[in-house]
Amino acid sequence: MPGAASKALIDIRAVTKSYFSGSVETKVLFGVDLQVERGDFIAVMGQSGSGKSTLMNILGCLDQATGGDYFLDGENTLALSRAQLAEIRNRTIGFVFQSFNLIKRMSVAENVALPLIYAGVPRGRALAKAAVELERVGLADFGKRTPNQLSGGQQQRVAIARALVGDPPLILADEPTGNLDTQTSDEIMRGFQALNRERGITIVLVTHEPDIAAWSRRLVRLKDGRVLYDGPAQEGLRQLAASHEHLVHGQTQESEA
Numbered sequence: 001m002p003g004a005a006s007k008a009l010i011d012i013r014a015v016t017k018s019y020f021s022g023s024v025e026t027k028v029l030f031g032v033d034l035q036v037e038r039g040d041f042i043a044v045m046g047q048s049g050s051g052k053s054t055l056m057n058i059l060g061c062l063d064q065a066t067g068g069d070y071f072l073d074g075e076n077t078l079a080l081s082r083a084q085l086a087e088i089r090n091r092t093i094g095f096v097f098q099s100f101n102l103i104k105r106m107s108v109a110e111n112v113a114l115p116l117i118y119a120g121v122p123r124g125r126a127l128a129k130a131a132v133e134l135e136r137v138g139l140a141d142f143g144k145r146t147p148n149q150l151s152g153g154q155q156q157r158v159a160i161a162r163a164l165v166g167d168p169p170l171i172l173a174d175e176p177t178g179n180l181d182t183q184t185s186d187e188i189m190r191g192f193q194a195l196n197r198e199r200g201i202t203i204v205l206v207t208h209e210p211d212i213a214a215w216s217r218r219l220v221r222l223k224d225g226r227v228l229y230d231g232p233a234q235e236g237l238r239q240l241a242a243s244h245e246h247l248v249h250g251q252t253q254e255s256e257a
């Protein structure tokens with residue numbers, strides 16, 4: 001029973017992904033393997049177009065692989081119905097995005113409570129849990145504001161509180177510091193580190209910045225839809241610095257080898 005054999009939180013095997021536009025196939029992932037244990041803290045790096053977001057969307061069950069296997073918390077996601085997939089996603093994963101994705105016409109507290117309200121939790125209880133999470137990210141006094149009355153870093157902390165409100169074991173974050181300055185980025189990363197160390201939350205985040213990836217324990221580098229490196233972050237970043245990939249305007253560009 002392959003499902004029962006997998007204890008990892010995330011276990012993908014030989015995952016391929018193609019996008020189809022009519023009869024035209026664009027291959028993006030070419031057989032990616034990735035096992036993520038509970039408590040892992042992983043940074044995913046790679047050039048623009050290497051497939052990072054595509055991979056994250058598959059990990060988050062927001063999109064389906066074209067081929068291969070994906071076990072999430074021991075469940076074979078390919079065998080699940082849409083409703084079952086939504087259920088395991090809500091239970092297991094909190095999402096954080098580059099652009100925060102907060103709803104502007106709702107209060108901060110309502111934004112944080114929303115995943116619980118969607119999951120059928122009574123409004124009062126959802127708002128009480130939202131208040132707890134807002135306090136944990138240092139925004140206890142900001143619940144009544146609307147998102148546009150907050151700084152970028154504060155908005156991202158609201159998004160992190162929203163991601164955590166359902167107590168998922170896993171956070172998936174696609175360039176969470178991409179819109180933030182260096183100091184604010186460091187504050188956000190310190191927060192992720194605390195979540196990982198103190199609450200045991202598993203974190204997989206995409207970044208273009210070696211300084212951001214350095215907060216993680218493990219680095220996965222993608223190149224043209226394949227895993228180029230998967231190992232300790234320090235060693236991976238050392239290899240990256242020594243490689244021909246240079247950072248240009250927040251994106252990696254490769255010179256001719």
Ligand SMILES: Nc1ncnc2c1ncn2[C@@H]1O[C@H](COP(=O)(O)OP(=O)(O)OP(=O)(O)O)[C@@H](O)[C@H]1O
Pocket residue numbers: 019020026028046047048049050051052053054055
């Ligand atoms: N919905 C789609 N339809 C067709 N092609 C797509 C689609 N989404 C992504 N692609 C293509 O797949 C490849 C990988 O895209 P992806 O967004 O995963 O890259 P990325 O590594 O996240 O890049 P970036 O660092 O710029 O965010 C790109 O060539 C992109 O054009």
Ligand SMILES: [Mg+2]
Pocket residue numbers: 052053054
């Ligand atoms: Mg991307």
